[in-house]
Amino acid sequence: MREHVMEELIEAWRVNNRINLFLIDHISDEGMRCTLSKRGGRDVCRQFAHMHSVRVWKLQNWDKTFAEGLQTFETQDHPSKERLKGALSDSGAQIARFIEAAGKGETKSPGLKMGLGVSVGYFISHESHHRGSILLTLKQCGHRVDQRTQYAIWDWDKM
Numbered sequence: 001m002r003e004h005v006m007e008e009l010i011e012a013w014r015v016n017n018r019i020n021l022f023l024i025d026h027i028s029d030e031g032m033r034c035t036l037s038k039r040g041g042r043d044v045c046r047q048f049a050h051m052h053s054v055r056v057w058k059l060q061n062w063d064k065t066f067a068e069g070l071q072t073f074e075t076q077d078h079p080s081k082e083r084l085k086g087a088l089s090d091s092g093a094q095i096a097r098f099i100e101a102a103g104k105g106e107t108k109s110p111g112l113k114m115g116l117g118v119s120v121g122y123f124i125s126h127e128s129h130h131r132g133s134i135l136l137t138l139k140q141c142g143h144r145v146d147q148r149t150q151y152a153i154w155d156w157d158k159m
Contacts, residue, residue: 006103009097009120016124017092021085021155023131024048025144031143036136044137047130048084049073055073055091058119059098066098079129095123143153 059067
């Protein structure tokens, strides 16, 4: 893959990750416990934990060396905002390292059946889906994030 395209793909991933961290910072502790589920589904905190765990599971499938040292959250875990941010920072960095290595052909990953670009697109789409769900949950539960935050997550040039 051309070097500048690889750099852009890695930066797209990093911006996606920074948005998650930014959003966590702008959600109240009460908001982190909000859920629309009537049957024990994920609250806001557990949606962020799920995003991290999916990253780890994918890395374990693609190339276990990039998942070394990363721990997933249990289904019922309710980590602190700092623990969530630490986990997302760590898994985000490992995904970026994986993208770079895969782009250079330095990893043999049988899990990338549709290619690296599609896999990165999947990750960003998956996490964007959860961010949308999180924002809707917060709005419906009366813990809406401020308008500046709502707009900021779409300003990728500044994120």
